[in-house]
Amino acid sequence: MIYFVGAGPGAPDLITLRGRELLGRADQIIYAGSLVNPALLAYAKEGCAIYNSASMTLEEVMERFAAAEDKGWMTVRLHTGDPSLYGAIREQMERLDERGFDYQVVPGVSSFCGAAAALKAEYTLPGLSQTLIITRAAGRTEVPEKEDLALLASHGSSLAIFLSAALMGELREKLLAGGYGADTPAAIVYKATWPDERVIRGTVGDLCRMREESGITKTALVLVGAFLAGSGARSRLYDGAFTHEFRQGREAP
Numbered sequence: 001m002i003y004f005v006g007a008g009p010g011a012p013d014l015i016t017l018r019g020r021e022l023l024g025r026a027d028q029i030i031y032a033g034s035l036v037n038p039a040l041l042a043y044a045k046e047g048c049a050i051y052n053s054a055s056m057t058l059e060e061v062m063e064r065f066a067a068a069e070d071k072g073w074m075t076v077r078l079h080t081g082d083p084s085l086y087g088a089i090r091e092q093m094e095r096l097d098e099r100g101f102d103y104q105v106v107p108g109v110s111s112f113c114g115a116a117a118a119l120k121a122e123y124t125l126p127g128l129s130q131t132l133i134i135t136r137a138a139g140r141t142e143v144p145e146k147e148d149l150a151l152l153a154s155h156g157s158s159l160a161i162f163l164s165a166a167l168m169g170e171l172r173e174k175l176l177a178g179g180y181g182a183d184t185p186a187a188i189v190y191k192a193t194w195p196d197e198r199v200i201r202g203t204v205g206d207l208c209r210m211r212e213e214s215g216i217t218k219t220a221l222v223l224v225g226a227f228l229a230g231s232g233a234r235s236r237l238y239d240g241a242f243t244h245e246f247r248q249g250r251e252a253p
């Protein structure tokens, strides 16, 4: 059996209980070493075979899966954050399907959640934005034309931009072209939940300066939107005059 497990954003105690339990039972762990915190490997049992996939090709990862299946071993394939976002798991699962190997996926805390925690922010503020767009800039991997950052920016929603910290000039240009004002709040969150986490706050107009002064070019999220500054309308959920399934609304005294 093979388990794709979300490692969480960095802090080793932000893996799920299920993920940790599987790490403790695994005969083989293949972890995405460029981003997964190696401290998680301390949960492995003695004698567990451990491979860092950072220097491996897809075919080499498949060979490791197959070798373990031959021996009746259980493998954990450990991916950063939640595996469903930029995890390159689909291509692995397709090949496992072809070979008839069984697998399951265990979700994880994505880095965009870790970054919101670092910022003590809420992406969805009533009256400001009820939408979070998760995207990336086109770098060496293309992005579909309809998802060009300038088009996405035209919604003015909250934005979490992955894999793009080295492309700040382009981000700034597209965000401005799309309609965010230069004074729209923005933040760069580096290694959210790791011991060396850093949070740089500023505005869309400032993004290049924020990047230059911080020296951050990778393992960072760029977050954009009015949610970073603040307070929208108060929620209906906890509004005393609002009735919902669990509470009868009352007139204000």
Ligand code: SAH
Residues within 6 Å of the ligand: 009, 010, 035, 079, 080, 081, 082, 083, 084, 085, 086, 087, 109, 110, 111, 112, 114, 115, 161, 162, 163, 164, 189, 190, 191, 192, 193, 194, 218, 219, 220, 221
């Ligand atoms: N599946 C992962 C994303 C993998 S893509 C997830 O759910 O978070 C790798 C990108 O994720 C990095 O380039 C960076 O943009 C972001 N990232 C991953 N971990 C991060 C962290 N701890 N802090 C900030 N950004 C992070």
